[in-house]
Amino acid sequence: MKTKCARLSTLPDHVVDAVYLESELDEYRGNPFIEALPPIPSNRRLAAMLPERPRYGEHERDLPRHLRTHCILRLLDYFEPLGRHYDIANRVDLIMRSGYRKRNPHGPEFRRRLQENYEKLQCPDSQIEMDWAESAETLAQSMSMALIGVSGVGKTRSLKRALSQYPQAIRHKALSNLVQIPWLIVECPHDGSVKQLCLQFFKTVDRVVGAKYAERFGSKGVTTEQRLLEVAQIARAHAIGVIVFDELQHIRPAGEGGIEKMLNFFVTLVNHSESPVILVGTMAAQHLLQIDFRQGRRATGLGALVWPQFEPGEEWDYLKKEIWKYQWTEKSSPFTEEVSQVFDNRTQGVTDLAVKLYILSQYRAIVTRTEQVTADLMNQVAEEDFALLEPMLDALRSGDPLKIARFDDLRPLDFETTLARENLRTQPPIDVVALQRSLVDQEKMRRAQTLEALRSAGVSAENAALAVETFFNSAPDTTAAQAATDALKLLGMDRPPRRQSKAKAKASIDIDSLSHDDLRRAVHDGKATGSTAHDALEKLGVVRGPQAVFE
Known part of the structure; x- marks a missing residue:
């Protein structure tokens, strides 16, 4: 049997050798792609694996100012899992294992589908186009989902934390050194073309397994249908567990039927590779999933989740109080109702903005030597540093989905530029x-x-x-x-x-x-x-x- 899987002479350091754990469920038992994965996670296990909390010690508040300004930036890595994050982690595990159920390498079906894809690659372009159109009408039983939400609420970060419990590449010595890829995150290209999306897929796989698929399959003169089958063949040959297509809002119409052609790409990819997909985008991408009924059904295998900003309530209050514990100012600042209201009004429940407002407020308190974060200081920082975000924040305050989608492509905060501007504003000028x-x-x-x-x-x-x-x-x-x-x-x-x-x-x-x-x-x-x-x-x-x- 011939496949399009490249020979991998040198594997990256992150590729691990498979260690098999016998599955507790009959339908998963004996499948090396599933039994090479960690155990099915319980919420207790997720509670230990999902959080990402920065190092912190009270003694660091006595450090010199120039050192404490660096300590504050640790909050950029902060991640506190809430209910929605546990939910997405459980869904990802279900999708991944369900996708592997009918891809047991020891079964005849796995080899048969590899052979079918290879033979299609050998067909004339006209036959490939006909098969490609037919496959887009036939929905496989592989589960997939969509995750749509406001910019800055942590969609991609949550998925990365959920996926971090699995190795990204596993070598199976007993399967002729086959390298399995449990998960892959591919960012949708800005031009929204199928060709560029395929090329991005090849490059991402190359980084994971050390191959040269982009060089082999990225040449010009190949039809979209041919390239799609190459993507599906590589996904099957490397047993990709789930493919996350991030930044879905980047898809733009490319000529007549451009959006539908891109959406057909996702359906056909799932059918040919049997790798589940997760489509991730901002609220601006919501209409893309509703434009085609078939894609709407595909995305609801386990639900088309919509993540709005956090509303005032128990979870949002818990998150604000947890962030507030990380103080590097000399003077301790209590978490007051006034501070809580500033978080609510100035960030509108967007976690990314909440963390960065707190970082910038601490930074200003330290460099101006006031050494205490207050509600007034936070308001002043937001007034000056969040000015460009007001259209998006106003849309969030209105609760109007159309307004939110209109301003959603405005990034939550260009933090590096904002921090540099804050530094220029607060640091005394150097008298050369x-x-x-x-x-x-x-x-x-x-x-x-x-x-x-x-x-x-x-x-x-x-x-x-x-x-x-x-x-x-x-x-x-x-x-x-x-x-x-x-x-x-x-x-x-x-x-x-x-x-x-x-x-x-x-x-x-x-x-x-x-x-x-x-x-x-x-x-x-x-x-x-x-x-x-x-x-x-x-x-x-x-x-x-x-x-x-x-x-």
């Missing part, structure tokens, strides 16, 4: 002139300290000044102590004088009896004329100045 003046003043001080140290060691004023100029021109950042030490080494004056015994120190020396070449007489005579010991010795030719060293 004053900073440069300070650096110059510090160098002057180091030069003066070095000069004083050299003069104290007996170096003449002229030679000390020359040494200072030489050293600081070559190394402006050197310290005064280091410059003085290095200069004395070059002058040969870095050796400590020998200690004399008290008896010798008290013994009187007849200077007149010493020869004129005697160092003691030279120093004595120099002092009598007002010269330093160094000047006297230099005149005698015993020591050399720095000029001679640096020439």
